Amino acid sequence: MVPPTLTRRQQEIHEYLREHLDDFPHPPTLDELCDALGLSSRGSLHKQIQALIEAGLVEPMNNLRRGIRLVEEDMPPMGDSDALPLYGYIAAGRPIEAIRNPEMIDVPAQLRSSKPCYVLEVRGDSMIEEGILDGDWVVIEHRDQARNGEIVVALVDGEEATLKRLEAKSGEVVLHPANSSLAAMHYSPERVQVQGVLVGQMRRYH
Amino acid sequence: MVPPTLTRRQQEIHEYLREHLDDFPHPPTLDELCDALGLSSRGSLHKQIQALIEAGLVEPMNNLRRGIRLVEEDMPPMGDSDALPLYGYIAAGRPIEAIRNPEMIDVPAQLRSSKPCYVLEVRGDSMIEEGILDGDWVVIEHRDQARNGEIVVALVDGEEATLKRLEAKSGEVVLHPANSSLAAMHYSPERVQVQGVLVGQMRRYH
DNA sequence: TGGCAAAGTTCTCTTGATGTTCTATAATCA
């Protein structure tokens, strides 16, 4: 998915981030980035970053400090428009963005959405009654919002990524497994971060 | 190819854009293009570009800066080497070969074998405990022999095609559903014809 | 636990660059 046309300045900033983000000991604050870019207005920079976030090039930083991170997305090099990155295992105990240099996997257009997607390999039986088995590949649309009833990749306390059905009530978020031997888990909303929504699934038998 | 309504100058500019648009680091401004074309009036250039837009050769640039882009006219030449025929529904009550003019569906290489394959859409819940749900697509390798334990497309009495796990004993063939509310079916070997073996499975959630 | 400073977010305003429109004039061609 080629992002909606970036302005030239946005391309420049994106390029700068790709080349210099690792130079900082921590992800920089907006003020530090302003300094590095020669800007003097935090608000202006924020607007540009916002555009990059909407284009799917930068991770959404929901009020987090030093939250500027690039989206891992080696865009398939032309022609291979059906290949998506395999980021690793779901329910493997760490945030998905941690995985680098992902393997690429072909995904038919019918199994993905028009938005940026990625692939995870399922570990465990927590969704077995939905027909999602250990070892399956799931296609995830990258977004941070989901509706009730959707199956999402949820990051709890920034540490553990799991695949569960989402139910957001007033004051709490419930993650429902699809396995009668497992209980639903209840969290306060700020502990749960949606990283994507299930749009497809694949399995191989040989 | 080029509509005859274009004037000569418009054809020249169109030709120039096709050859040199990629030379610019970003799409050029009208002033930059004027410079490259040896013009000195932005307004004149704009009028010519306008004509190309109306001819459908250039994307409309609604007040966008650096918005000059050529219309993509290349349709992919239908050479989908990864597409497999969708023959219809499994458990639909008739031999698979009966379906003509199948729809084609993209299947990633990982989900198919090197042998000829085809795709079926699953009807019913007979394999639900294997994670194969109603509406799923299954990728079938076309062969008439199978080993014990493989999931096969089996044609019984030449009439009904079903997806089941195969068990061939001495003197009989047992077809095992994966649904505790359904019983295994026993047939004499000559009544059962294997039409293919399950090698992949896909599901969409949107 | 509550306050405070730091950092993210939102907003308005300004400015220069850039796209758009218009008119007048020159060039080209039948």
Next chain:
DNA sequence: TGATTATAGAACATCAAGAGAACTTTGCCA
């Protein structure tokens, strides 16, 4: 010569980008 096309240039409209202030949220620390 008359009509069409091409160009120049001015005037206008719009937008990207930045500055800076005000507001909100976060995270730290006593």
